[in-house]
Amino acid sequence: MPIAFENVSHTYSAGTPYEYQALRNINLEITEGKMTAIIGQTGSGKSTLVQHLNALLLPDAGIVHILDRDIKAGEKAKKLKALRGEVGLVFQFPEYQLFEETIIKDVAFGPKNFGCNEEEATKRAKEALKLAGMDESYFEKSPLELSGGQKRRVAIAGILAMDPKVLVLDEPTAGLDPAGTASMMALFSKLNKEMHKTVLMVTHDMENVYTYCDDVVVLEKGQVKLHGTAREFFSDPKKCRELNILPPYIVRMKEMLNEKGFDIPESVVNMKELADYIAKEVK
């Protein structure tokens, strides 16, 4: 059973002057095994949408289908804990959730909550930390001693150690330097391509979406404006701009060159290929 939203709406602080409808009648089906980006402007409902995936938020109307479970509006949901083990949600700036004395203990906290014994949890924690690119020499240190980027790796490892089938990330690269961003994205790509996890990612970084993601969902004012493959979406820069999304550099570059009389083929997807193509044409 895939991940699907059926007429889902969500309103914050209903019945008060602060009432705010974040999601309006969402219908969406996410393909399993793909890496999907959820994009849209601030306040478009991206974070609200992803928090429905592990039932941190429950729909006010409609049904959320996720991993052979149905979460219906108005129905008291049971056994949410098991679902949260299967859908790993990494919040924005997850480094704030670290609290244990040592890194290894903090990462083992998740698996222990889902019923692993001490030994098994530590084993999983070690694997997750290595996967996230943390060296063994750090394992016994306090998480508070680390740099911002390292803290984030540890926090993400804390979710990976739960071995979720679906990984949901809310702006995982916000505030990281370019090198940190690239290695973080490489990690998610590896989890998706090699370990076959479904990855959903909220992001503002179109370069990452273009380079790493298969599918794109565009949200605007709590509604789905577009759902399709990333390639197709970015092949039409005009449409991107209509949805208030600035296309990535390479797409804009191709657009400008095409206006000047070039005819760059669709197959050119990065700067190096573009440079090679131009060099060949101009010769």
Add this chain to the structure above:
Amino acid sequence: MGNFTLGRYLPLDSPIHKLDPRAKIMAMLLLLITIFFPAGWIGYGVIFVCVSVVIILSKLSVSFIWKAMKPMLFMLFFLLVINALVLKTGTVLFTIGSWSLYSDAVFQTLYIAVRLLLMIMITTCLTATTKPLEMTLGIEDLLSPFQKIGLPSHEIAMLISIALRFIPDLIDETTRIIKAQESRGVDMKEGKLMERVMAILSLIVPLFVSAFQRAEDLANAMEARGYAPGLPRTRYKQLEMKKQDWFLLACCGVLMGVIIWIAWFR
């Protein structure tokens, strides 16, 4: 967290919202003192009518006041139980076995309930119609005469406004950390003792870390803009008492006089 109404500001457009915060704070103090005069049911009836008029003018809904009152119900119930066990005066209402309920126990509890309701109505009316920033400006002004005897009124007001300013931030932060830890399988509502201790630790530690971080950032930002306590400062927003502010105070004064008069001749 979103259901917490006691002490929350409601951004509505009403004549009460536009009053000077100093007048509102003084009026609240006068009314709170007035409640404690033993003027009997007639007196409370008069106060209730007056406060209701203010609440209607301020466009607050009955349900908002009721929500603020709700947390107190448990306390009142507790009080009723104690009164029922202790007070043995008045007429017997009914008897179960060797224990009987006396009318004074019920009346005493009702009396306190009415006082509490009035107090909550009055304070809610102040906090719901006054922006936290205006409130601290008002407090600062009202405290300034005490500067002569060494009371640092500006610092006190600054402390209050910083504390108030951080409440919504910390509430947001708390909900965020709870969600993040729930995503890691923490159950904040149930579990064995050891699990609950871990659950609370997993909330408290990150909350403290981020609160200290915020405090440091704010201190740096204030210092970078040349803030030093104790120096004379000017203000962007000047408070000014208008006719309607004096009218409010006059009304409260008259009400207080009437209540004292009722209490005197009772």
